[in-house]
Amino acid sequence: MQLTVWTYEGPPHIGAMRIAASMNAVHCVLHAPQGDTYADLLFTMIERSERRPPVSYTTFKARDMGTDTAELLKTRVQETYDRFRPDLLLVGEACTAELLQDQAGGLAESMGLPIPVVPLELSAFSRQENWGASETFYQIVRRVLHAQVPAPGSAPRAPVSERCANRRPLANLLGATSLGFRCRDDVVELTRLLDSIGVDVNLVAPLGATPADIARIPEADFNCCLYPEVAASACGWLERMFKQPTVKAIPIGFGGTRDFLREIAALTGIDVSAAVAAGTSRLPWYSRSVDSTYLTGKRVFIFADATHAIAAARICSEELGFKVVGLGTYSRELAREVRAAAARYRVEALITDDYLEVEAQVAALHPELVLGSQMERHIAKRFGVPCAVISAPHHVQDCPARYAPQMGFEGTNVIFDTWVHPLMMGLEEHLLTMFRGDAEFHDEATPSHLHSPAKARATTPETVSVADSSPAADPAPAAGVVWSPEGERELKKIPFFVRGKARRNTELFAAERGIQTITVETLYDAKAHFGR
Amino acid sequence: MSGAAAADATLVRERAYPEPLREQGQCEVFCGLSAIVWLHRKMHDTFFLVVGSRTCAHLLQSAAGVMIFAEPRFATAILQERDLAGIADCHDELDLVVTRLLERRADIRTLFLVGSCPSEVIKLDLQKAAERLTKGPLGLGGGGRVKVLAFSGSGLETTFTQGEDQCVAALVPELPRLPAGERNLLVLGTLADVVEDQFRRLFESLGIGPVHFIPGTDTHALPPVGEGTIVLFAQPFFNETAGLLASRGARLLNTPFPFGVEGTLAWLGAAARAWGVSDEQFERVTAAPAERARGSLGRYREVLAGRRMTFLPDSQLEIPLARFLARECGVELLEVGTPYLDRRAMQPELDLFPAGVRLVEGQDVERQLDRVAAERPDLTVCGLGLANPLEAQGLRTKWAIELVFTPIHGFEQAADLAELFARPLLRSAALKV
Ligand code: SF4
Ligand code: SF4
Numbered sequence: 001m002q003l004t005v006w007t008y009e010g011p012p013h014i015g016a017m018r019i020a021a022s023m024n025a026v027h028c029v030l031h032a033p034q035g036d037t038y039a040d041l042l043f044t045m046i047e048r049s050e051r052r053p054p055v056s057y058t059t060f061k062a063r064d065m066g067t068d069t070a071e072l073l074k075t076r077v078q079e080t081y082d083r084f085r086p087d088l089l090l091v092g093e094a095c096t097a098e099l100l101q102d103q104a105g106g107l108a109e110s111m112g113l114p115i116p117v118v119p120l121e122l123s124a125f126s127r128q129e130n131w132g133a134s135e136t137f138y139q140i141v142r143r144v145l146h147a148q149v150p151a152p153g154s155a156p157r158a159p160v161s162e163r164c165a166n167r168r169p170l171a172n173l174l175g176a177t178s179l180g181f182r183c184r185d186d187v188v189e190l191t192r193l194l195d196s197i198g199v200d201v202n203l204v205a206p207l208g209a210t211p212a213d214i215a216r217i218p219e220a221d222f223n224c225c226l227y228p229e230v231a232a233s234a235c236g237w238l239e240r241m242f243k244q245p246t247v248k249a250i251p252i253g254f255g256g257t258r259d260f261l262r263e264i265a266a267l268t269g270i271d272v273s274a275a276v277a278a279g280t281s282r283l284p285w286y287s288r289s290v291d292s293t294y295l296t297g298k299r300v301f302i303f304a305d306a307t308h309a310i311a312a313a314r315i316c317s318e319e320l321g322f323k324v325v326g327l328g329t330y331s332r333e334l335a336r337e338v339r340a341a342a343a344r345y346r347v348e349a350l351i352t353d354d355y356l357e358v359e360a361q362v363a364a365l366h367p368e369l370v371l372g373s374q375m376e377r378h379i380a381k382r383f384g385v386p387c388a389v390i391s392a393p394h395h396v397q398d399c400p401a402r403y404a405p406q407m408g409f410e411g412t413n414v415i416f417d418t419w420v421h422p423l424m425m426g427l428e429e430h431l432l433t434m435f436r437g438d439a440e441f442h443d444e445a446t447p448s449h450l451h452s453p454a455k456a457r458a459t460t461p462e463t464v465s466v467a468d469s470s471p472a473a474d475p476a477p478a479a480g481v482v483w484s485p486e487g488e489r490e491l492k493k494i495p496f497f498v499r500g501k502a503r504r505n506t507e508l509f510a511a512e513r514g515i516q517t518i519t520v521e522t523l524y525d526a527k528a529h530f531g532r
Numbered sequence: 533m534s535g536a537a538a539a540d541a542t543l544v545r546e547r548a549y550p551e552p553l554r555e556q557g558q559c560e561v562f563c564g565l566s567a568i569v570w571l572h573r574k575m576h577d578t579f580f581l582v583v584g585s586r587t588c589a590h591l592l593q594s595a596a597g598v599m600i601f602a603e604p605r606f607a608t609a610i611l612q613e614r615d616l617a618g619i620a621d622c623h624d625e626l627d628l629v630v631t632r633l634l635e636r637r638a639d640i641r642t643l644f645l646v647g648s649c650p651s652e653v654i655k656l657d658l659q660k661a662a663e664r665l666t667k668g669p670l671g672l673g674g675g676g677r678v679k680v681l682a683f684s685g686s687g688l689e690t691t692f693t694q695g696e697d698q699c700v701a702a703l704v705p706e707l708p709r710l711p712a713g714e715r716n717l718l719v720l721g722t723l724a725d726v727v728e729d730q731f732r733r734l735f736e737s738l739g740i741g742p743v744h745f746i747p748g749t750d751t752h753a754l755p756p757v758g759e760g761t762i763v764l765f766a767q768p769f770f771n772e773t774a775g776l777l778a779s780r781g782a783r784l785l786n787t788p789f790p791f792g793v794e795g796t797l798a799w800l801g802a803a804a805r806a807w808g809v810s811d812e813q814f815e816r817v818t819a820a821p822a823e824r825a826r827g828s829l830g831r832y833r834e835v836l837a838g839r840r841m842t843f844l845p846d847s848q849l850e851i852p853l854a855r856f857l858a859r860e861c862g863v864e865l866l867e868v869g870t871p872y873l874d875r876r877a878m879q880p881e882l883d884l885f886p887a888g889v890r891l892v893e894g895q896d897v898e899r900q901l902d903r904v905a906a907e908r909p910d911l912t913v914c915g916l917g918l919a920n921p922l923e924a925q926g927l928r929t930k931w932a933i934e935l936v937f938t939p940i941h942g943f944e945q946a947a948d949l950a951e952l953f954a955r956p957l958l959r960s961a962a963l964k965v
Binding site: 001002005006007009010011014033035038039040042048049050051058059061062083095099124125126356 | 557558559560561562563564565566583585586587589590591593594595603604607608609610611612613615616620622625626628629632633649650652653654686687688689691898915916917918919920921924
């Protein structure tokens with residue numbers, strides 16, 4: 001048993017629902033009790049979806065158990081087909097149904113419906129949402145395309161450059177889903193970007209695709225695997241079966257987008273140097289402009305899905321001049337990639353789906369900026385640390401009305417604005433330092449954009465127990481350490497927005513060395529120690 | 533006319549309400565686990581540990597919506613492959629989880645183990661586990677501080693608000709015995725603190741007391757129950773609890789629920805009569821607040837009168853709220869759905885129900901939505917999964933879940949309750965986009 005307070009990912013059938021809700025002319029029947037219908041609201045509320053997700057549930061009850069649940073499933077499958085007439089039907093089981101062992105998928109397949117029925121084995125008790133999405137997408141692709149797989153020994157597919165000798169290359173954009181982070185805008189941005197280098201988009205899937213579109217996947221010259229969490233298995237299969245190459249670079253960030261273009265160039269022979277050189281990104285200049293100097297070395301903690309976490313770490317380190325002090329993911333399937341990225345920034349990757357562990361890390365690392373999911377937003381709010389959301393799971397406020405992609409060059413502009421904004425403007429920070437003696441700049445004055453961090457820190461009693469489990473979160477002095485009056489006076493001279501950190505570090509330093517009373521000397525010893 | 537007398541008159545008027553239409557299709561309601569979202573806020577010393585799957589954890593978090601607290605007083609012990617395959621013994625695992633949890637949370641004095649569909653299907657006996665844990669080192673039996681109890685919030689057995697019934701039912705055996713010759717009033721159902729205080733003042737002015745509200749904030753100071761206990765239901769979903777309290781000798785009052793002026797008068801009136809309060813006293817205490825409530829209701833009556841409304845089944849509050857809207861706000865009811873029809877609880881409400889309303893028990897969400905599409909009500913009360921898709925069809929909706937989180941009981945909230953339904957209509961009139 002695993003004790004869970006909040007979960008990053010839902011169960012695997014939520015992943016299956018996300019694929020169904022992304023696509024057109026696909027319906028999903030879930031063998032599940034009535035309470036599981038809550039999942040509809042994820043789509044209609046978080047994403048403000050105007051249609052119900054195309055999902056029907058058996059909603060079996062105690063009285064149906066044992067005798068009738070299998071029959072109920074068949075009834076629901078038939079009713080669903082009759083009412084919605086999808087081109088393809090997914091049939092899966094939520095956790096409880098998996099325990100009943102009705103073999104929902106097999107039963108539905110045996111009903112002889114005139115459309116493809118894709119049974120899903122979702123492993124509710126060992127897997128999670130992104131795996132469920134990946135598996136569902138993979139099963140759909142396999143099911144729709146298996147008849148088209150070239151027979152062994154048939155003529156090999158010509159290299160991309162040869163296929164495209166007399167026409168613009170065609171690409172598939174794979175992995176964008178409903179409830180994925182900013183997928184809707186990302187595919188628009190990438191379609192424009194590819195067009196600018198002379199590449200046409202054959203199709204986007206699963207977002208907006210029909211089963212008929214899936215059948216056209218092999219027509220493209222290559223696949224762009226935009227979100228490996230969802231598309232890596234399908235891309236791998238297409239590579240093996242159709243010899244269709246995969247572009248693996250993730251076009252998030254300035255460097256990421258350039259790598260993406262270069263990888264396509266290598267594959268197609270297109271000259272992308274103009275696109276790479278000019279770009280339409282303001283990030284490089286904004287980052288070099290003097291106001292951004294204050295961003296230097298800002299300590300940032302990153303925890304997200306693997307795709308966004310890895311990209312964010314690179315942007316922070318190479319494009320914004322931050323210092324990555326922590327990097328992690330809840331995407332266990334891509335732990336290896338995140339570990340490799342973490343090694344580049346000399347930090348140890350945090351691979352966990354335990355929210356409390358993430359919270360303890362944030363508490364211990366004292367970052368100045370947190371980039372994460374909505375969970376990290378809440379953690380950061382409690383610690384009074386600025387935060388930007390960069391990944392699912394996210395809330396309704398992270399689905400903006402405006403165009404706000406993360407990918408491509410426009411994505412870099414969006415990222416610059418949204419990650420830098422929560423931090424103080426450089427000028428403001430300088431002014432605060434300069435005028436800190438003035439009456440207006442008393443200790444309780446906080447930058448207006450930080451939502452009253454003073455209040456945020458005065459947490460409910462419920463936080464206290466969290467702090468108990470992670471000593472660093474607790475602003476109270478470490479056991480046994482006291483401040484001498486001179487030490488305390490000196491501490492007061494430190495600008496208030498870094499004073500908390502100075503206090504904690506000094507107390508930690510003193511406690512580790514068994515120093516009972518913190519003097520001015522101790523304060524500066526600690527400063528020297530942590531400054532190294 | 534006194535309110536008590538008015539309530540009497542309605543109760544004697546025996547009117548057989550037409551049988552509801554019964555539907556058995558896809559249900560679109562939460563399971564009983566969702567009640568934890570409001571129960572844990574009311575019961576300050578209590579932790580709710582769901583023994584279930586990732587789905588259960590995800591449901592709780594989605595139902596709680598944006599209300600993410602530091603570390604809430606609920607969590608899920610997620611069953612894993614190894615628990616199911618018998619590699620790990622579920623009871624040992626549960627003991628471990630509970631011990632760890634209680635060590636971390638010194639503030640917890642009552643722990644509920646909450647059953648789910650998976651725990652029920654694998655026949656994990658949480659009742660037994662609760663008894664064992666109570667005897668353990670942190671449990672009361674072991675000299676510790678924590679009482680461990682169990683109830684089921686499984687979607688196989690319960691819908692939405694029934695979770696609260698199950699939880700309170702689990703408390704009933706813990707209630708001390710009321711000494712013979714004494715009497716008290718028990719009010720059942722989670723109420724906002726402000727509403728509880730209003731009712732307390734009213735009961736006090738009526739000379740009724742002692743009055744206890746369950747669930748309350750302190751689970752170690754539970755009210756006594758016995759032959760002298762009178763039970764008043766503030767919510768319509770206490771079927772199981774009602775039976776248990778009756779078997780402990782308590783007298784259950786059957787009355788309309790305290791929504792709107794009429795409902796509140798009838799509800800207080802039932803208590804007043806049972807306690808022996810004179811009509812004059814009742815009139816003196818209730819006249820002013822009832823009049824004030826009627827006055828502030830007027831504003832919303834203007835907006836709501838003549839509007840056609842449909843309730844999809846959700847919280848069991850549908851029938852009482854529909855009654856309020858029809859009789860006090862002039863709403864025309866098209867269809868009122870309810871997850872299940874508890875005759876004992878609902879008869880006093882149905883006696884007041886306007887004729888010709890389509891009453892539906894159970895659900896077939898597709899057929900129900902077909903009817904909504906055909907009739908195009910001015911307002912449809914429904915769950916969060918359905919609201920935006922209906923709005924996208926140009927229909928106005930009201931989220932049913934708000935009705936269980938917002939203070940809506942009693943005189944002072946009557947206008948607020950009407951406003952909840954009026955707001956979507958006012959908004960749609962205001963929008964020019
Ligand atoms: S319906 Fe059952 S499985 Fe689903 S969330 Fe509720 S208790 Fe858990
Ligand atoms: S306080 Fe407001 S204006 Fe000043 S830097 Fe922060 S966000 Fe910008």
